[in-house]
Amino acid sequence: MDARFIPSKASDNSAACSAVRCGDCRLSGICLPLALESDDIDQLDNIIQRGRPLQRNAHLYREGDPFTSVYAVRAGALKVYHSSDGGREHITGFYLPGEIVGLDGIADNRHGSSAVALETSAICEIPFEALDKLTDRMPKLRRHFLQLMSREISDDRQLVSLLGRNSATERIAVLLLSLSNRSARRHLSATRLRLPMSRGDIGNYLGLTVETVSRTLTRLQRDGIIVVDNREVELCDPQALSDMLAA
Amino acid sequence: MDARFIPSKASDNSAACSAVRCGDCRLSGICLPLALESDDIDQLDNIIQRGRPLQRNAHLYREGDPFTSVYAVRAGALKVYHSSDGGREHITGFYLPGEIVGLDGIADNRHGSSAVALETSAICEIPFEALDKLTDRMPKLRRHFLQLMSREISDDRQLVSLLGRNSATERIAVLLLSLSNRSARRHLSATRLRLPMSRGDIGNYLGLTVETVSRTLTRLQRDGIIVVDNREVELCDPQALSDMLAA
DNA sequence: CGCCTGTTTGACTCGCGTCAATGAAAGTGG
DNA sequence: CCACTTTCATTGACGCGAGTCAAACAGGCG
Numbered sequence: 108m109d110a111r112f113i114p115s116k117a118s119d120n121s122a123a124c125s126a127v128r129c130g131d132c133r134l135s136g137i138c139l140p141l142a143l144e145s146d147d148i149d150q151l152d153n154i155i156q157r158g159r160p161l162q163r164n165a166h167l168y169r170e171g172d173p174f175t176s177v178y179a180v181r182a183g184a185l186k187v188y189h190s191s192d193g194g195r196e197h198i199t200g201f202y203l204p205g206e207i208v209g210l211d212g213i214a215d216n217r218h219g220s221s222a223v224a225l226e227t228s229a230i231c232e233i234p235f236e237a238l239d240k241l242t243d244r245m246p247k248l249r250r251h252f253l254q255l256m257s258r259e260i261s262d263d264r265q266l267v268s269l270l271g272r273n274s275a276t277e278r279i280a281v282l283l284l285s286l287s288n289r290s291a292r293r294h295l296s297a298t299r300l301r302l303p304m305s306r307g308d309i310g311n312y313l314g315l316t317v318e319t320v321s322r323t324l325t326r327l328q329r330d331g332i333i334v335v336d337n338r339e340v341e342l343c344d345p346q347a348l349s350d351m352l353a354a
Numbered sequence: 355m356d357a358r359f360i361p362s363k364a365s366d367n368s369a370a371c372s373a374v375r376c377g378d379c380r381l382s383g384i385c386l387p388l389a390l391e392s393d394d395i396d397q398l399d400n401i402i403q404r405g406r407p408l409q410r411n412a413h414l415y416r417e418g419d420p421f422t423s424v425y426a427v428r429a430g431a432l433k434v435y436h437s438s439d440g441g442r443e444h445i446t447g448f449y450l451p452g453e454i455v456g457l458d459g460i461a462d463n464r465h466g467s468s469a470v471a472l473e474t475s476a477i478c479e480i481p482f483e484a485l486d487k488l489t490d491r492m493p494k495l496r497r498h499f500l501q502l503m504s505r506e507i508s509d510d511r512q513l514v515s516l517l518g519r520n521s522a523t524e525r526i527a528v529l530l531l532s533l534s535n536r537s538a539r540r541h542l543s544a545t546r547l548r549l550p551m552s553r554g555d556i557g558n559y560l561g562l563t564v565e566t567v568s569r570t571l572t573r574l575q576r577d578g579i580i581v582v583d584n585r586e587v588e589l590c591d592p593q594a595l596s597d598m599l600a601a
Numbered sequence: 602c603g604c605c606t607g608t609t610t611g612a613c614t615c616g617c618g619t620c621a622a623t624g625a626a627a628g629t630g631g
Numbered sequence: 632c633c634a635c636t637t638t639c640a641t642t643g644a645c646g647c648g649a650g651t652c653a654a655a656c657a658g659g660c661g
Contacts, residue, residue, distance in 0.1 A: 189515055192600045197515040211511065213504035220511065239497070243490065250486070256503045257460035263510035264458065264467065268436055268444040270517040271561025275649065306608065314518025316650060321609055337608085337658085353439045522617070553640060563618055568641055584626085584640085 128152050137205040137292055138179050139233070139251065147245055154237040157181075161230055167208065167222040174212030176232045180204050183228025184303035187220050188311075198312040199263075201225070201304060203289050210256050225303040270314045273352075278313040279323045280348040283333070287342060298345065302338040375399050384452040384539055385426050386480070386498065394492055401484040404428075408477055414455065414469040421459030423479045427451050430475025431550035434467050435558075445559040446510075448472070448551060450536050457503050472550040517561045520599075525560040526570045527595040530580070534589055545592065549585040 129135055129152050130145065143151065156176075161167060167178060170190055180202050187208060188196040199220060202208045212218040213235070242249035269281055283300070291297040302309070310320040324340075327333045332348060334341040342348065376382055376399050377392065390398065403423075408414060414425060417437055427449050434455060435443040446467060449455045459465040460482065489496035516528055530547070538544040549556070557567040571587075574580045579595060581588040589595065 189511065191515065195519075197519060199511040199514050211504055211507040214501050214508055215505075219508045239493070239500075242496070243493070246486070246490070249489070249496075253486075253500075253503070254461050256500070256507065257458055258462075259507050260458045260503065260510060261461055261466045263507060263514060264436065264446040267446050267510060267513050267517060268438065270514060271559075272442075272444060305606090312518075317608075318610085318651085319649060322649095325609075552638090564640075565619085565642085566617060569617095572641075 127157065129155065132181070134179075134181065134205040134293070139207065139248075139255070143245070143247060143251075147248065150241060150245075151238075151248070154234055154241065155179075156232040156234070161185075161224040161228045163224055163226050165224050167224065167230060168212075168218045169221045170218055172218045174209070174216050174218050174235065176234045177207055177209040177212075177238070178222070179231040179233060180206050180208065181229040181231055184225040185222050185228060186225055186304060186308060186312075187222045189220050196221075196311070198308055199266075201308075201312065203286075203303075204293060206289075207255055210259055225308070275313075275315050275319050275323050276327070277351050278315065279309075279320065279327070280351045282309065282313060283340065283342060284345065284348055287345065298342045300340045300342070302340060376402065379428070381426075381428065381452040381540070386454065386495075386502075390492070390494060390498075394495065397488060397492075398485075398495070401481055401488065402426075403479040403481070408432075408471040408475045410471055410473050412471050414471065414477060415459075415465045416468045417465055419465045421456070421463050421465050421482065423481045424454055424456040424459075424485070425469070426478040426480060427453050427455065428476040428478055431472040432469050432475060433472055433551060433555060433559075434469045436467050443468075443558070445555055446513075448555075448559070450533075450550075451540060453536075454502055457506055472555070522560075522562050522566050522570050523574070524598050525562065526556075526567065526574070527598045529556065529560060530587065530589060531592065531595055534592065545589045547587045547589070549587060 129138075130148050132138070135148075139151065161183070167185060182204055184204075185202040185208055186198050187200045187202065188198045190196050202222075208222050209218065211220060238248075238252070242252065269278055273281070286300050286302070287297045290300055304312075306320045306324075307317050309315075310317045313320070315323075324333070324335050328335050330347075332342075332344045334343060376385075376395050379385070382395075386398065408430070414432060429451055431451075432449040432455055433445050434447045434449065435445045437443050449469075455469050456465065458467060485495075485499070489499065516525055520528070533547050533549070534544045537547055551559075553567045553571075554564050556562075557564045560567070562570075571580070571582050575582050577594075579589075579591045581590060
């Protein structure tokens with residue numbers, strides 16, 4: 108396997124090495140194959156195209172590209188963004204290992220957004236036609252896929268609420284907690300995070316400026332809630348973060 | 355059919371009368387049955403439960419309710435909202451005739467939001483298990499349903515971008531244009547609209563206060579772009595509204 | 602070493618939220 | 632049918648949080 112798959116600084120990219128088959132991937136519990144029998148997993152294995160390494164800043168697909176596949180992130184991280192009329196990009200999500208990208212392309216057979224690697228990433232390509240065909244005889248897979256899409260809708264709506272009504276501090280808190288949860292889901296630390304994205308990306312995603320993001324992180328650190336060291340963040344008091352949202 | 359189905363002031367509720375079967379419904383072009391053969395439509399007909407009238411302010415489902423069905427709006431209008439920790443509600447969408455509600459419930463078999471009628475509405479209930487079963491042998495239906503969900507994701511992301519970055523005026527413009535498009539899709543006027551929701555609902559949805567919504571509408575009227583009369587709105591210069599978003 | 606990108610910090614500005622009051626419309630009960 | 636209440640909408644005065652502008656700093660890389 109190509110060594111480029113594994114950025115030297117990333118701590119959680121071991122999946123890239125071992126996962127030649129879904130059944131062996133340590134992300135299988137949170138990715139597509141969830142709840143499949145082993146026979147079924149083999150069939151899914153057969154249609155998935157692996158080993159597509161993506162360098163930092165390389166595009167997985169671009170807005171307007173014909174839609175042919177959805178993609179599972181095996182290692183690394185992606186951001187997904189829309190380019191609006193003015194040419195500015197709006198980030199609508201970050202995708203971490205075990206998560207599925209590209210579901211918004213089904214609507215009209217073209218990708219409605221662009222996906223780009225935040226760091227060197229390993230991706231599983233899942234051709235959609237084949238997947239759809241497979242669901243003919245695999246109701247569980249079909250159901251799981253629908254659930255993934257439904258989850259995406261729920262998540263996006265959470266974000267809508269967040270952006271519509273919450274302060275800068277609350278938005279940052281939600282992002283940190285989200286990254287924490289997703290880290291825990293991969294059996295990694297829930298309190299020590301490495302942010303794969305820049306402050307600019309965070310601001311873009313949360314509808315804030317770089318300056319506000321920076322100031323907010325500084326303030327949270329001054330209040331003893333987090334410790335920030337460049338892109339490393341430690342959540343010293345996750346409860347305090349949660350409490351900010353209860354109000 | 356019960357006369358309560360038809361609010362006297364609504365101008366576009368004739369579908370409620372004629373649509374006893376999907377094939378006869380004048381919304382069939384934009385609802386689920388799109389792209390189905392007539393045999394298939396009959397089968398879909400068989401699982402759909404109709405004639406569920408919903409009074410203003412009555413709930414179609416509530417957050418946390420077990421998820422059993424998705425719903426097509428046949429007449430009237432719904433709003434969908436989340437209740438956040440503090441007990442405040444955040445509206446995440448308005449649903450007009452021909453649109454499908456409840457897709458976010460698939461993820462974990464409970465509704466992740468609440469849906470309530472803005473005015474007396476007619477609803478088609480589509481039991482999800484039966485629908486899913488039907489898609490076994492109807493790939494077109496399956497595809498169309500996936501497209502509906504995918505569209506929902508795309509739309510929500512548009513909204514995310516909007517709330518994250520745009521001014522009050524731009525948000526209002528987007529909403530007006532969206533309502534205009536959806537009105538045109540139902541072969542109604544694209545320039546004369548009747549808002550089914552209150553100013554408060556609009557503000558809640560767009561992340562603005564009632565006052566800001568009111569002031570913004572007033573200003574748009576003063577600039578000759580729209581004419582507002584209570585809940586009736588005429589778009590005098592739709593191009594001007596579009597132009598606001600290009601920048 | 603010097604360039605470039607990303608991050609932090611400070612001073613100033615402004616759009617929108619908040620508070621408050623008034624008016625219009627719709628629903629309610631006698 | 633009319634008084635009363637309640638809800639919704641509009642308008643004004645004021646303050647704050649986050650955007651803007653600007654400058655300095657750190658780190659990575661050729």
